[in-house]
Amino acid sequence: MNIPNILTLARIAFIPLLVVFFYLPFSWSMPVGAGLFALAAVTDWLDGYLARRWDQATPFGAFLDPVADKLMVAVALALLIERFDSMWLTLPALVIIGREIVISALREWMAEMGKRGSVAVSWLGKVKTTLQMVALLLLLAFPPGTQLALLGIATLYVAAILTLWSMVLYLRSAWPHLSRSM
Structure with a gap:
């Protein structure tokens, strides 16, 4: 157990706190929930940076980091689907969640074939x-209908488009290996 792994575990621990603050009926609960999400997002960057800088990358961290990221994003999106109760938020949210499932399955399959490097995280990812993270922070912090919430939805659409684009790139790079195993 090292500091990068502890930060990743803390990110997972923030998830139930985010849910609790999301449902509290106080005016300060939205900014506190958004602050927790922001802190979790910073730990996402910090744990990877520290693991590389201090040469503390571990197989446990390599497994847990993407799981923590996907849990955090999926839970935030699920909460926001309820809050906004709108097709305009639900559509990009489902695209993002669906892509995460597809790419996770692809990475697992490629790892079983010994080709995990074919689906490594790219700059686009x-x-x-x-x-x-920016979109979710805005959407968690500001109520539906506000200018900053609308900016959050617009940013979520851009993220969803990049999500689909990166999925196509991952599938294209994995296709030679996948087509041989059919």
């Missing part, structure tokens, strides 16, 4: 993740 990092941009997509950053836009997702």
Whole structure:
């Protein structure tokens, strides 16, 4: 157990806190929930940075980090689908969640074939993740109908488009290996 892994575990621990603050009936609950999400998003960057900088990357961390990211994003999106109760938020949310499932399955399959490097995280995935985090932060912090919530939805659409684009790139790079195993 090292500091990067502890930060990843803390990110997972923030998830139930986010849910609790999301449902509290106080005016301060939205900004506190958004703050927790922001803190979790910072730990996503920080744990990877520290693991590389301090040479503390572990197989446990390599497994747990993407799981923590996907849990955090999926839970936030599920909460926001309820809050916004709108096709305009539900559509990009489902695209993002669906892509995460497809790419996770693809990575697992490629790892079983010894080709996990074919679906490594790309720069596009990092941009997509950053836009997702910004969009989710805005949507958690501001009520539906506000200008900043609308900006959050617009940013979520850009993230969803990048999500689909990166999925196509991942599938294209994995296709030679996948087509041989059919």
